Amino acid sequence: MVKTATFEALLDDAVPDGQGGYDFTLEGKRYHLKDKDEVRAIAEAHGYIIIY
Secondary structure (H helix, E strand, O other): OOEEEEHHHHHHOOEEOOOOOEEEEEOOEEEEEOOOOHHHHHHHHOOEEEEO
16 A cells, blocks of 8 residues: 655644644654654655655
């Protein structure tokens, strides 16, 4: 199965945590991010092809 996502859609799912970071959930797994740019690496680790 090929999984794709736009970078913008991934960024929309990174929600501020109120402490300067972000909470991000992908495929039911939660991540705490220091910076929104971390979503790319997480999505790629899940096998996504990122569309810019």
